[in-house]
Amino acid sequence: MTDIKSEVDGLCREEEDLRQGIELLYFAYREFTAEPDAILAQLGLGRAHHRAIYFIGRRAGITVSELLATLRITKQSLSRVLKQLLQGGFVIQAAGASDRRQRLLRLTDKGIELERRLTEAQRNRIAKAYREAGDEAVTGFRQVLTGLLDAADRRRFVGATKRSQA
């Protein structure tokens, strides 16, 4: 059974476990964004452009509203980013067919190429971590991260907790 001393130890260990999780997230996220940031800097773009390009590439024809809801930033913030991507020829807009107020966003070939370059760096890094850790660890990784999400974000990943089987 647990005497007082080992309960204290248990509390310290739990605290230590949680702090390690906090720190791992911080350091891993920093590392995760470092490479794309370096590529973007050479083009005079920033991380915000990567996010926009990423989600436009992920869902071709996404509306501005949907993109705003995904990124959870103000339209004024997105506006500048989107304007630069349009001017740079990375993204094109088209009026929606059923609702012509909508501006449906798509990557150009140039945009697709940039998205590939940016995301490849992250994909390689994740792929390496997945390979080293193994399938079981990847499932755990996903479970814990999914548990950190709020309800709205979790809906994006329904049925995606387990790794797809090849």
Next chain:
Amino acid sequence: MTDIKSEVDGLCREEEDLRQGIELLYFAYREFTAEPDAILAQLGLGRAHHRAIYFIGRRAGITVSELLATLRITKQSLSRVLKQLLQGGFVIQAAGASDRRQRLLRLTDKGIELERRLTEAQRNRIAKAYREAGDEAVTGFRQVLTGLLDAADRRRFVGATKRSQA
């Protein structure tokens, strides 16, 4: 055996797996910082202050150099943050005993209290995700995140991949 079609499927699934990992990290990190950011905003502070407070709390007596190396920002960036924390009475400095050029940083009681409030939000969130996912998943979570780190950051977590046993 694998015919062409299922190989294509396999590639798509792998791509999908990796993109889900990328997105989970993005959404989870955003969620993870949301609560502390809200608390900090009320005090006229920002996320950078949380980071400084966190690592000073984590290692009382840390030097400015060590903090800079941990955060990987310029001293000019840290300077402003640290000045505000000193002025706000969250942090105190003391000259090092063996090297009096050093400014050893410590949280005041007020700083400890703020650190607790800020980190508690994150700790609760992680604790909930850990509980829901289970010990095995937590181990996997740590393995994958550790795999994302660069060599320097990984050294911070040597022997910490597995969850401590109670």
Next chain:
DNA sequence: CATATATGTCAATATGACTGACATAAAATC
């Protein structure tokens, strides 16, 4: 004494976010 190190500071700049206000076009509703 000369040099290197730990720290601090001034100035200018960039990025990414915010709030608030206002504008326009198109859809939806009464």
Next chain:
DNA sequence: GATTTTATGTCAGTCATATTGACATATATG
């Protein structure tokens, strides 16, 4: 058809976080 709501864009001002580059000071070290 007139009104209202929605989707989007834009102007202006502000803030927080980061950068580079240059320079200053105190202390340690050879």
